[in-house]
């Protein structure tokens with residue numbers, strides 16, 4: 176669970192950093208998405224690796240739960256929670272909701288099975304106005320026609336129900352990470368009595384920041400702070 180957890184945490188952090196480019200001009204998020212799509216076979220290696228990590232993570236969680244149940248055939252007569260935190264007790268539920276969110280999210284933004292009419296009517300190819308660079312290299316060139324992922328995200332979150340679902344889902348994911356990180360440090364043997372408090376504080380700050388930064392995207396669209404960019408008229412560019 177710990178190894179797959181590290182892989183998935185790495186992905187969600189990277190994904191968040193990439194997504195925050197939505198606050199910059201459209202060249203950023205659209206160039207970034209085009210760069211990922213151009214990776215071809217490498218993208219598929221990453222996708223298959225991620226899928227395997229998710230499957231193994233769920234399998235390990237199921238085995239652990241079954242072992243826990245098997246260890247106590249007769250249920251407790253009285254159950255008082257003394258030590259366990261809320262996030263640890265909700266682990267299975269937050270995990271299930273995050274999985275449901277992930278399936279919806281893939282159908283929404285990767286496969287385009289949700290808001291089909293909205294996307295069909297409003298999405299056109301986007302022409303890059305400058306180069307998109309990675310480590311100084313122009314990986315997507317000015318003038319390239321790419322998918323308008325930024326507009327897709329904004330149109331998606333203009334539906335209040337969709338935006339609220341994302342807010343709830345990233346909230347539950349952050350709660351899931353809160354206990355996930357604690358367990359991870361325990362598994363790695365880093366959570367000594369001396370470090371327990373400091374590690375807990377770091378994890379809380381990290382998860383709060385993760386939630387806040389993710390939430391800013393749907394929240395900014397809902398509040399009208401993040402809007403679809405007006406197409407720049409060629410004459411205005413000169």
Ligand code: HEM
Nearest residue numbers: 187190194208222277280284285324328341345389392393
């Ligand atoms: C506000 C939050 C989020 C936004 C705006 C967002 C945006 C996007 C977009 C635009 C794509 C499609 C990229 C493309 O095909 O060009 C995508 C794909 C994806 N997202 Fe998110 N995402 C968010 C949160 C999350 C979270 C919390 C998770 C994990 C639980 C996640 C997991 C994924 C995965 C696995 C993919 C598929 C990547 C692929 O194509 O292989 N996303 N996301």
